[in-house]
Amino acid sequence: MNIGDIAQRTGLPAKTIRYYEEIGLVTPRREANGYRVFDDKDIHRLTFLARARALGFPIEDCRTLLALYKDDTRASADVKRIAQDHLAQIEDKILQLQSMRDTLTHLVHECAGDNRPDCPILKDLAKG
Amino acid sequence: MNIGDIAQRTGLPAKTIRYYEEIGLVTPRREANGYRVFDDKDIHRLTFLARARALGFPIEDCRTLLALYKDDTRASADVKRIAQDHLAQIEDKILQLQSMRDTLTHLVHECAGDNRPDCPILKDLAKG
DNA sequence: CTTGACCTTCCCGTGACTGGAAGCCCTATC
DNA sequence: GATAGGGCTTCCAGTCACGGGAAGGTCAAG
Structure with a gap:
């Protein structure tokens, strides 16, 4: 092949x-x-x-997982820990993205999106 | 300064x-x-x-947004479009991550996490 | 014999920084 | 006046997981 x-x-x-x-x-x-x-x-x-x-496992996790897979004497706890850590990272990222999404949704809603220059999105970015 | x-x-x-x-x-x-x-x-x-x-705006979006901010003759539609596109990307990513999270949560739940080698997580990865 | 679809290696680019080295500048202290 | 420290400068390399593309070897079909 x-x-x-x-x-x-x-x-x-x-x-x-x-x-x-x-x-x-x-x-x-x-x-x-x-x-x-x-x-x-x-x-x-x-x-x-x-x-x-x-x-979504990073490459180095994949390497470790492959090694564990090959190892008949592994403890499933080792696998589980990797998966849980990764899961925690994903959940973290989801929360971050949801927070961005909420803010952006709000701002986009507020913006007329027409020919006029007045824009709440820019206003928000500018005020910090 | x-x-x-x-x-x-x-x-x-x-x-x-x-x-x-x-x-x-x-x-x-x-x-x-x-x-x-x-x-x-x-x-x-x-x-x-x-x-x-x-x-979460990428740098090039930031550059454009800054230019629009400085431009008094901008149309808010241009700003809104950028924000909406970005929002769509974020929502996409959230969906991807949620799908990963769901699968991982399920697998982690199934795994005993003890000293024994038996592991549903590896089993799932291996079966593809 | 040529064509076209494979395959190879090698190198650069991605996004948005971060770390670190080597060295200049400024102030304070002895 | 020498020195120690902290802050500033530039430059180079590394991150993560590939993707694009060039230059060239290989193979099967016509």
């Missing part, structure tokens, strides 16, 4: 897969011509990565 | 203020010794920037 096929099967862009190799997340073997060849294990790792990334 | 005082008054790190100068968002004059000197207009612009950035 060449990188193009793998990209299709995992949904990851070829560029991303090459990047993952560069930082040591996958290590496909090479054919004589230099092409990467991916076996089932590589595909599995990449699928795992795609899913973990889709859940 | 030197950069340190301005940093305190605006809440922006000195590094950030220098960066804003570098990309042309402020243009403080210089003293003979090379130190930046900020006048009231600079302070006002920086306060505006701090507030716009706090609402």
Whole structure:
């Protein structure tokens, strides 16, 4: 399986897969011509990565999660801690964004959005 | 007013203020010794920037908003459009994050978090 | 034999800073 | 007058997770 096929099967862009190799997340073997060849294990790792990334885990978390996955003697507590920390970050970000959204919604509502220069949005930004 | 005082008054790190100068968002004059000197207009612009950035507007939006603010002949519609587009992006991101949060919350709930290796989180990531 | 679709590496750019090094400037103190 | 400190300057590198694009090798089909 060449990188193009793998990209299709995992949904990851070829560029991303090459990047993952560069930082040591996958290590496909090479054919004589230099092409990467991916076996089932590589595909599995990449699928795992795609899913973990889709859940927003940073790359280094993904690396750790992969290591834990491979380790039969892991404690699920270690996995859970990573997930909980990440979850906390996400919840934090949601709160920040909601606060921005609320302010912006209010301001946009107040603004006439016509040809006149009078604008509560700018007024608010200017007053600090 | 030197950069340190301005940093305190605006809440922006000195590094950030220098960066804003570098990309042309402020243009403080210089003293003979090379130190930046900020006048009231600079302070006002920086306060505006701090507030716009706090609402999540990207730098280039901030640049445009500053230009609109200075332009007495602006149409509030132009400001409103920028704010609405930005708001839409934020709402998008909130939805993405909420989806991640929901999945993660579920997985974390399912995971015992003990010494045993059995872990629904890893199971979910692995199955893709 | 050529075309076109693959694949390779390499390097730069993204956004908005942040950290750190090397060095100048100013004031206060001994 | 030397020195210590704090603040200021510039410049360079790093962040995070890729994406774009150039220059060139490879392979299957016609």
